[in-house]
Amino acid sequence: MARRSTQAASEGTDKAKPVTSYDVAREAGVSQSAVSRYFTPGASVSARTRAKILKAVNKLGYQPNAIARSLITRRSSLVAVVVANLGFNPEFTSILGQSLSARGLNTLLFTLDHESDADHVIDQLWQYRVAGVVAAVTLPPRHVDMLSQREIPLVFVNRAYEEVPVNSVSCDQSEGERWLVDELCAAGHRRIAIVSGPEDSPVSRQRVSSAAERLANAGVKPVEIVVADFTYQGGREAMRKLAAGPARPDAIICANDMLAIGCMDEARHALGLRIPEDISIVGFDGSAPGQWASYDLVTIRQPTNLMVDAAIDMLMARIDDPQLITEKRVFSGELVRGASARLADT
Known part of the structure; x- marks a missing residue:
């Protein structure tokens, strides 16, 4: 009786053990490397071998362990994505995650309240075996x-x-701001203000300096430059400050779409201003909320899909060959002609 109990306990323990790729290989009658290739996107596996492995996987209930596989192959499927929580287009992060997943890679997301906090991320990165890093900070x-x-x-x-020297993918911020300024000036706007994002944001600094430079070339001095968080509430507060000034602007250039949306709502609902009859407001990014009918925002749409594809292609090429030289790719945005501003031909 004691021997049968011991045997039963032993069998129970075996049943509790997780199924491994070795078990699948033995059940399918193939090599363990064939099982590994089966679960590697893009790897070559014959149809006959694939059918055997699939049958064994279904029978044994096997689930691949990505962490264990990375320890064996010394190649991780994790890509760290670092974004500033308040200052980055969320649609880019979403599309990037989907595209990485489609290529068999997993996203390890780090979000920061402010860009200046990025210094602390690297300390955390060393705790993970990441294949690469995409940084929007x-x-x-x-x-x-x-x-x-x-x-x-x-x-x-x-x-x-x-x-x-670094690898980078960028939208041409200066070009986009030139388009916006030229359209506003051609439509007769002369009292133009700028709403900036946080001072530690290089994207905001580039957009603001490009807009101010283009205005100067047109002989227009900004009424005021207001610094705000890259948020809806930041836009509302900035609009209140501009309205309280000695000379209310007839146009506002915002460093991103969320700021522009906040400015629009404050102007319409708190100050009773008509858009675009009383004041024109433009943004930058091409985010989905800006295109809602309530806003119909004039903005620069970044080519998000092209930028994502370029970033992933660049990253994967360097995962395969870390010695590749650095590369920079710059893409033009697209001027979106909405109803939030009086433009040259509207």
Whole structure:
């Protein structure tokens, strides 16, 4: 009786053990490397072998362990994506995650309240075996060097570096701001204000400086430049400040769409202004809320899908070959002619 009880306990323990790729290979009568290829996107597996493995997987209830596989192959499927919570287009993050998943990669997302907090992310990154990093924030040069020394590919989004060579994918911020300024000036606007994002945001700084420079070339000095958070509430507060000034603007250039939406709602609902008859408001990004009928925002739409594809292609090429030289790709945006501003031909 004691021996049968021991045997039963042993069988129960075996049944509780997780099924491994070795078990699948033995059941299917194939090599363990064939099982590994079966679960690797794009890997070559014959139809006959694939059918055997699938039958064994269904019979045994096997689920691949990505972490264990990365320890064996020394190649991770994790890509760290670092974004500033308040200052980055959320649609880009969503599309990036979907595109990485479609290529067999998983997203490890880091969100920061402010861009200046990015310094702390690297300390956390070392705790994970990541295949690469996509950063929509500015990292200190020493951390860029540390990632390079460890051969972890890094691609920046909308971040330009002069002092160190980096891989980057960007929308042409200066070109987009020139289009907006030219349209507003051609429509007769002369009292133009600018609503900036946080001072630690390089994207905001580039957009604001480009707009101010274009205005100067047109002989127009900004009525005022108001700094705000990259949020809806930040836009409302900025509109209140501009309205309380000595000379209310007849047009406002906002550093992103959410700021522009906040400005619009404050102007209409709190100040009783008509848009665009009394004041024109434009943004930048091409976010979905800006295109809702209530806003119909004039903005610059970033080519999100093209930028995502370029970032992933650039990253994967350097995962395969860390010695590739750095590369920068710049894409033009698209001027969206909405109803939030009086433009030259409207």
